[in-house]
Amino acid sequence: MAERTPRHPSLRPEDVSSSSRREQLRSSVETSPLLDLNAQEHARERAPENSKPIFEVRDLSFAYANQQVFEGLSFDIAEGKITALMGANGAGKSTLFKLLTKNLKPQGQAHIMLDGRDLNSYRLSELAKKLAVVWQNNIAPHDITVHDLVAYGRVPHKKAFQSMSHEDEAAIAEALKFCDLEGYEDRRMQELSGGQQQRVWIAMGLAQQTPIMFFDEPTSFLDVRYQVMVLRLIRRLNRELGLTVVVILHDINQSFELCDEVIALRPDGSLVKGSPQKLADEDFLRDIYEADLRVGMVGEQVVVHAPL
């Protein structure tokens, strides 16, 4: 990734390169539908302190056949922030992820409101213009080109037999550019590295031009160099384009580093919500993961460490 993202956005003064980049982004708003996501409001270097909730979840319960995953969860997800879903295996973060993306139906009296409207009332095609999902497992025909795959991101904006317009091509080009994939349009997926492939999937979601993006373990299967690349890209989606991001990350440190807010599920199905600064302590981690972890500092960053 060409641009370095600051480790501590909150401590970082405005610098010349980033503000000029912002000018660049603003100036392309007229021509670029991709960036027209309330850019004025959101194109800031750090997430707003008190933004309104984009998701309002009330009294959410879910059980598989005979196993209660959680019961009576209520929480909000803030607009314009990066929120991590955390929890031990089986605590239900994937279930929650699927409920929020309408891949599972909530049970009982639950309400999931997305942007003030019941999530249930969204048709799939409507929802796909509201939120994009980058799933953990992806397959693609081995000979598909990067351009053609990213072009699937335009499906929600088209009728079934409609062909690509200039607007679509512009959105695809913007998404490719943002994910640092310019010049890769005609490359085939099978020729790309794991990190590049993951950026193509992110570009596909970005081409949907949604105000919200969900990521399901976007760094798994990648080596650390690509993990950092993908995490920086996700942060730029939030900081530069103002997207609301909801992410499941397996790595606790990465969750704390990337996110503005954490929603953590305890093994008993209850929920803890807060900023990483507030939550990163040993009691919290024992509570969530039922493991004795140490918390230390490297510079100003909280680091979780598992002594053996």
Added chain:
Amino acid sequence: MKRSILITLIFIGTAALLLGLFFFAINQGSIQVSFAQLLRGLFVEYDPNVAAIYDLRFPRILVAILGGAALAVAGALFQAVLRNPVADPSIIGISSGAALASVLVIGLFPALYFSSPIFAIIGGLVTFGIVYALSYQGGLAPMRVVLVGIAVNAVLVGLGEGLGVIMGGGAGGGGVSFTGSLAMLTWSDVSLLAWYVTPALIAAALLSGRCNLLGLEDDTVRSLGVNVTTLRIMVSFVAVTLVSLASAVMGVIAFLGLIVPHVARLLVGSDNRVLLPYCALGGAFLMLLADTVGRLIAHPFEIHAGILMAIIGGPMFIMLLRSGKKFYG
């Protein structure tokens, strides 16, 4: 853009081969005419030799072309829907189901001959539903589909052959049989096939862009706002329709729906918008080739096209099973 030129050339080359084979096939048999004589006989004045060729050879050639195209396109659609490289519609029993329904209807109610394709389609759909339901366990494992399909197919073939004996050889009329032969076809078979296959092929072409989405994970397709289940059902319906029509007229032709899409994918890639039209062309060619070779190889006896396809297709099926390649659609 070099690739698109290459693909165009492959299309033109295959079309030329098909055309050449068409004229070759017309002229094979006890009556032979020159090309000029053929054109004169067809378009200018009556010629008894050309008339005989027109009545006897044209129908089977045109049925081979239409039926081959239908089978190959259907094979490609099945491979997309089931994400399964070995889901040949004849192996998993759909052809047999359609042929059985067709034999039953024509045998019991000969007056329904022209609407027999409808019953064939129903037979195909019921069979597909049975195979799908029996092999679905939270997902469709390719091998399970094939194994269940083989069992279902065995039952249907048994029933069909039993019926054939009970009803007597000629009961099927219009060339309907389980062995996949194109002998004894008439112009009414051609028009019957053309009336039903053409709209189904157009439907397949219209769905081809959407079909590409089936190459992605279901979750991914869903988050693009597309109802995967509906899409699967639509594509399956078109595929079953095509196979059933071809089987109703030609009988069961094994492996064509398997071989053509695989070779086509190697030649023109896996984009269904290109793949499906090429399968139509390639399927027409291979079917006509099998029928023509079968006609000539042991003259004066005729080897059914279905038998030839089985002899070529069996080894290819084994090769595909052994390669165990992950399939993407």
